[in-house]
Amino acid sequence: MAQMNLLHAINNALDIAMEKNEKVLCFGEDVGHFGGVFRSTSGLQEKFGKDRCFNTPLTEQGIIGFANGLAAQGSVPIAEIQFADYIFPAFDQIVNETAKFRYRSGNEFNVGSLVIRTPYGGGIAGGLYHSQSPEAYFTGTPGIKVVVPRNPYQAKGLLLACINDDNPVVFFEPKRLYRASIGEVPEEAYEIELGKAEVVTSGSDITLLGWGAQMEYIEQAADLAKEQGIACEVIDLRTLLPWDVDTVAQSVTKTGRLLISHEAPLTGGFAGEISATISERCFLNLESPIMRVCGMDTPYPLIQEKEYIADHLKIFEAIKASVNF
Amino acid sequence: MNNPEQQSGNAIHQATFVSGHALTIPTLKVLAHDGEVIDGAQMPQIDQALALRIYDTMVYTRVLDERMVAAQRQGRVSFYMTCKGEEASIIGSAAGLSDSDMIMAQYREHAAIRYRGFTSENFMNQLFSNKKDLGKGRQMPIHYGSQALNYMTISSPLATQIPQASGYAYGQKLQGIDALTMCYFGEGAASEGDFHAGLNMAAVLKAPTIFYCRNNGYAISTSTEEQFAGDGIAPRGVGYGIETLRVDGNDCLAVLLATQTARAYALAHNKPVLIEAMSYRLGAHSTSDDPSGYRSKEEEDMWAKIDGVLRFRAWLEAQGWWSQEQDAALYEKYREEVLAALKVAEKIAPPPLNELITDVYSDVPPHLRAQLTELKSHIAKYPAQYPSQESH
Numbered sequence: 001m002a003q004m005n006l007l008h009a010i011n012n013a014l015d016i017a018m019e020k021n022e023k024v025l026c027f028g029e030d031v032g033h034f035g036g037v038f039r040s041t042s043g044l045q046e047k048f049g050k051d052r053c054f055n056t057p058l059t060e061q062g063i064i065g066f067a068n069g070l071a072a073q074g075s076v077p078i079a080e081i082q083f084a085d086y087i088f089p090a091f092d093q094i095v096n097e098t099a100k101f102r103y104r105s106g107n108e109f110n111v112g113s114l115v116i117r118t119p120y121g122g123g124i125a126g127g128l129y130h131s132q133s134p135e136a137y138f139t140g141t142p143g144i145k146v147v148v149p150r151n152p153y154q155a156k157g158l159l160l161a162c163i164n165d166d167n168p169v170v171f172f173e174p175k176r177l178y179r180a181s182i183g184e185v186p187e188e189a190y191e192i193e194l195g196k197a198e199v200v201t202s203g204s205d206i207t208l209l210g211w212g213a214q215m216e217y218i219e220q221a222a223d224l225a226k227e228q229g230i231a232c233e234v235i236d237l238r239t240l241l242p243w244d245v246d247t248v249a250q251s252v253t254k255t256g257r258l259l260i261s262h263e264a265p266l267t268g269g270f271a272g273e274i275s276a277t278i279s280e281r282c283f284l285n286l287e288s289p290i291m292r293v294c295g296m297d298t299p300y301p302l303i304q305e306k307e308y309i310a311d312h313l314k315i316f317e318a319i320k321a322s323v324n325f
Numbered sequence: 326m327n328n329p330e331q332q333s334g335n336a337i338h339q340a341t342f343v344s345g346h347a348l349t350i351p352t353l354k355v356l357a358h359d360g361e362v363i364d365g366a367q368m369p370q371i372d373q374a375l376a377l378r379i380y381d382t383m384v385y386t387r388v389l390d391e392r393m394v395a396a397q398r399q400g401r402v403s404f405y406m407t408c409k410g411e412e413a414s415i416i417g418s419a420a421g422l423s424d425s426d427m428i429m430a431q432y433r434e435h436a437a438i439r440y441r442g443f444t445s446e447n448f449m450n451q452l453f454s455n456k457k458d459l460g461k462g463r464q465m466p467i468h469y470g471s472q473a474l475n476y477m478t479i480s481s482p483l484a485t486q487i488p489q490a491s492g493y494a495y496g497q498k499l500q501g502i503d504a505l506t507m508c509y510f511g512e513g514a515a516s517e518g519d520f521h522a523g524l525n526m527a528a529v530l531k532a533p534t535i536f537y538c539r540n541n542g543y544a545i546s547t548s549t550e551e552q553f554a555g556d557g558i559a560p561r562g563v564g565y566g567i568e569t570l571r572v573d574g575n576d577c578l579a580v581l582l583a584t585q586t587a588r589a590y591a592l593a594h595n596k597p598v599l600i601e602a603m604s605y606r607l608g609a610h611s612t613s614d615d616p617s618g619y620r621s622k623e624e625e626d627m628w629a630k631i632d633g634v635l636r637f638r639a640w641l642e643a644q645g646w647w648s649q650e651q652d653a654a655l656y657e658k659y660r661e662e663v664l665a666a667l668k669v670a671e672k673i674a675p676p677p678l679n680e681l682i683t684d685v686y687s688d689v690p691p692h693l694r695a696q697l698t699e700l701k702s703h704i705a706k707y708p709a710q711y712p713s714q715e716s717h
Contacts, residue, residue: 029544029545029547030544030545030546030547032546032547032551033546033618033619034545034546034547034618034619037545037613037614054551055546055547055551057513057516057547057551057552057553058483058513058514058516058517058544058547058552059516059517059518060517061517061518062516062518085481085482086482086483088482089517089518089519125403125404125465126465127463127464127465127468127481128463128464128481129464129465129480129481129482130465130481266696267692296681296682296693296696296700297685297692297693297696298681298682298685298693299463299685301462301463301681302454302462302463302464302465303454303462303463303675303676304462304675304676304678304680304681304713306710306711306712306713307678307681307700307704307711307712307713308681313703313706313707313710314703317703317706
């Protein structure tokens with residue numbers, strides 16, 4: 001085991017994948033010698049050469065189109081989009097191409113080896129264009145998987161699973177935690193199964209569900225609730241598409257209550273999808289309405305970021321409201 | 326429709342490539358490195374008043390950049406980007422326009438909005454995201470904009486302004502407005518799909534747009550060698566059927582001449598023009614960047630020696646329009662002015678919480694009103710936890 005921050009864990013996973021399979025390539029804007037604007041690809045060009053880890057011209061649609069071609073050809077592309085806020089020029093390539101490559105060709109061709117890595121999320125004074133959480137645009141797209149890790153251990157295991165998975169994955173990295181989240185990480189390769197949620201803390205009174213950087217606020221809120229004698233069951237969904245309905249439904253069947261929290265705006269957010277499904281599965285077990293604590297329905301603000309964020313206090317208040325319903 | 330009998334060149338009967346490097350675009354230069362006018366060079370339209378307005382903006386921009394990088398290091402602002410090294414390019418081109426022309430910039434062109442009259446107070450209010458910021462504190466520092474100054478508010482995503490500039494200019498043409506749209510972008514942004522879409526649309530639909538590419542050598546850490554394989558950005562204009570000029574971006578008179586010529590052509594013919602200005606980003610990409618990881622000090626020093634501000638000043642002095650004493654006094658004046666404005670702006674309160682939900686739509690819809698009410702009642706429970714309460 002070694003102490004790693006989330007960036008080290010991602011760098012380590014990429015290093016292992018490139019070492020193991022020479023078809024693995026890492027590319028994107030500034031990822032080469034510079035090692036990426038966050039340094040997640042640091043040292044990879046020096047170690048594996050410019051053919052396998054390289055800077056691309058500044059074009060997100062080009063990066064993902066190029067990656068689709070590489071994946072169809074049999075290479076294993078790991079494409080970086082510098083900020084998730086800038087993924088949208090590549091939206092056509094991801095939604096119409098990546099996601100439908102296998103289905104439209106009757107599995108004659110596929111881009112299952114593709115992984116798209118991109119830092120997402122707020123809390124860093126990044127304003128409108130360095131803070132967004134666009135996962136729900138992608139969860140509405142059958143054919144891709146969507147994965148979000150919450151800490152260094154999860155990041156390494158999930159990223160290696162994404163690289164080895166035979167389906168294209170969009171891997172959202174919580175950039176607020178890149179350096180802030182530090183933990184024990186095995187130095188060798190390991191995988192965390194995709195499509196499986198993790199029960200982080202067991203509890204009997206209410207289920208708290210989230211993913212990525214939001215897990216930190218959820219766990220803080222659970223601690224506040226514990227002081228009031230409320231036992232929260234905390235679940236990290238980890239894979240949003242396809243998501244682990246069974247683990248969540250089992251928990252809600254037990255606790256009778258569900259609170260979902262994400263950074264993205266409330267309306268159209270993935271919490272709505274989870275809420276609908278759990279209402280169907282657990283209707284007779286629910287003792288209060290399913291709560292959603294999410295970003296507000298505005299663009300991501302700068303100066304009012306602290307007010308805007310679905311923070312631990314907002315989650316704590318919602319926990320109390322649910323329990324006292 | 327393509328005509329099978331009609332070729333744009335001679336027919337050939339051997340498979341012979343036109344080389345990918347067949348077209349090389351010359352560079353317009355008026356001032357030599359020492360500030361002397363090159364023999365036989367065409368001069369732009371410039372008089373003493375215009376020359377001094379340009380130089381005043383150069384000095385101001387340099388002072389502002391120097392002060393704000395220091396302020397970022399002191400933790401007073403979160404972020405900053407400088408124009409350093411490209412002042413002659415930005416200001417010379419802004420000076421070649423009419424102030425009624427719309428400017429759609431990328432983010433490193435604040436010298437152009439300064440040239441139009443953006444005040445120290447305007448700059449500082451934006452940089453400190455206070456309640457007097459025209460953008461209501463919603464964007465990161467350096468995202469300036471002003472309806473009054475015909476300067477479109479900056480958007481961080483790259484190249485999005487390029488096709489927008491084509492559309493804006495097409496509207497100006499249709500409405501018979503005697504103004505065009507100036508679109509600034511970097512050579513990195515020219516790799517985005519929006520660049521190609523925007524230039525092609527302006528050419529096909531005949532929009533009076535000046536596409537002004539600031540080729541400053543770097544897109545963050547990515548050098549031009551890794552950005553494109555051809556002769557820069559200029560030949561692409563020819564590919565789209567657009568009149569094209571390449572200019573030495575550190576030669577303010579050449580930039581002014583190029584822009585004046587482009588403006589006259591674009592308005593006379595209702596057609597776009599592409600200008601590629603060759604320069605160098607002397608500063609870091611932003612205060613979050615450290616260029617020592619990807620380029621040498623020697624390279625930076627070489628470009629600093631042929632800096633466009635020094636070159637323009639030498640020319641001014643040779644005209645007898647400027648002196649060392651005036652120069653020192655101007656720097657001193659702006660250093661005091663900028664620092665004073667900074668000290669005022671950093672104490673002005675942030676925008677009110679209510680502005681969190683305005684301007685999402687033209688009117689605030691009921692669901693946002695409800696979310697704000699809910700937020701306020703939450704903040705009332707934890708007043709010490711939220712900064713908006715500190716200022717009330």
